[in-house]
Amino acid sequence: MRGFRRFLIVFMSVSAFIAVGAAVFLTTRSPLFVIQAVELAEQPDEAPVDAQTILRLAAVPTGKISLFELDLFEVERRILANPWVEEVYLQKRFPQTLSIAVRYREPVALIQTKKQGLRYVDVRGGVFGAVTLMYQPDLPLLSHFDSAEQRIPEAIQLIRDWQNSPVGKDAEIASIVWDGEKGFRALTSYLLRGGKHRVMVDLGMESGLVLKSNLEHLARVLRYLSHRGIAARQVWADAGKKIVVKTARGS
Numbered sequence: 001m002r003g004f005r006r007f008l009i010v011f012m013s014v015s016a017f018i019a020v021g022a023a024v025f026l027t028t029r030s031p032l033f034v035i036q037a038v039e040l041a042e043q044p045d046e047a048p049v050d051a052q053t054i055l056r057l058a059a060v061p062t063g064k065i066s067l068f069e070l071d072l073f074e075v076e077r078r079i080l081a082n083p084w085v086e087e088v089y090l091q092k093r094f095p096q097t098l099s100i101a102v103r104y105r106e107p108v109a110l111i112q113t114k115k116q117g118l119r120y121v122d123v124r125g126g127v128f129g130a131v132t133l134m135y136q137p138d139l140p141l142l143s144h145f146d147s148a149e150q151r152i153p154e155a156i157q158l159i160r161d162w163q164n165s166p167v168g169k170d171a172e173i174a175s176i177v178w179d180g181e182k183g184f185r186a187l188t189s190y191l192l193r194g195g196k197h198r199v200m201v202d203l204g205m206e207s208g209l210v211l212k213s214n215l216e217h218l219a220r221v222l223r224y225l226s227h228r229g230i231a232a233r234q235v236w237a238d239a240g241k242k243i244v245v246k247t248a249r250g251s
Contacts, residue, residue, distance in 0.1 A: 033066040033095050041089075041101035048084045048104055048135045057082060060098055067092045075100075083129040086122075105129075108156060109176075111142040125153030141175040148178050158184055158203065161212050166219035170226070174198070183238065190222045197231055204238030217243050 038060045040051050057079045060070065076088045079102065089101040107120035111127055118131040121142060142155055155176050162168050171188040179185055183205035189196040201218065203211060214237045221243045225232055236244040 033068060035060060035062050035065055035067055035070065035098055036096040038062060038098045038100065039093075041099070043102075044104070046135075048129075049082055049102075053082070054079060054085075054100065054102055058098075058100060067094060067096070067098065070098065107137065107139060109140045109142055109159060111145060111152070114146050121152065121156060123156065125156045127152065140173045142178075143175060144178045148180070151178055151184075155184065158186075158211065162186070162215060165212060165215040167215050167222060170219065171222055188222075191226045192231060193229060199232045199235055201235040202238050214238070214243070221245065 038055060038058060040054055043051055058075050059078055060075060070092070072090045072092075075090060075098075079085055079088045079100070084104050085102055086105045087103040089103075091099040091101075093099050105120070105122045105126070105128060108123050109121040110131060111119055111121050113119060113127070116127075116130070119127050120129050120131060121127055140159055142152065145152055145155070155178070158176065159173055162173055171190045173186050173188055175187045177185045177187070182202055184203040186201045186203055187198060188201055189198045191197075203214070218235070218237045221235070224230075225245070230245075231248040232245050233248045234246040
């Protein structure tokens with residue numbers, strides 16, 4: 001009798017397991033859960049990649065696969081293949097919809113490279129995507145960084161420090177050049193006789209607190225030059241606490 005009870009319990013357990021498995025199998029393949037729509041969250045007004053391109057990269061076979069069978073990792077991988085895409089957010093919305101949201105990289109500078117030409121640089125110093133006429137904002141240009149790629153994030157931080165310092169209110173960085181002997185060299189301009197006067201500013205090898213302090217001194221120097229109508233040929237802001245200025249003839 002005990003043996004029969006054990007057999008009955010085992011039989012019922014196995015039967016229940018098979019029934020559940022069969023139900024799951026049938027549910028996951030039910031036409032009720034076959035994907036019929038792929039929705040893309042609202043794009044920014046000046047999105048670097050249009051909605052149709054994102055949907056084409058996602059390549060979700062609507063009407064052919066259920067939400068249960070869809071491999072989200074593969075969909076994410078395909079969308080991330082676009083250099084502009086930084087993050088992808090996917091959500092299965094039952095019963096028949098896949099929702100996609102995309103976050104794009106934000107370029108903060110351009111960089112001229114020997115091998116890849118003109119490309120974008122993001123806030124982390126990552127180089128990506130060839131510059132196109134469709135998306136060519138007015139950004140600082142980095143050059144001569146081919147042999148010093150590790151310095152690119154420092155250059156981006158330098159740009160941010162410059163923009164957040166007093167000097168950023170009066171003078172914008174047009175470009176940053178890396179010089180193996182002199183370090184960072186910024187081409188900027190300040191107001192002079194109703195126009196803009198360009199000048200190269202040597203900033204030295206290192207960024208950080210010392211540079212931030214020098215930028216505050218530089219702001220005062222450029223304002224002085226502007227108010228006095230003095231045209232500078234070269235400015236050295238890497239000489240400790242001193243700012244050295246070489247003026248043009250006649251200034």
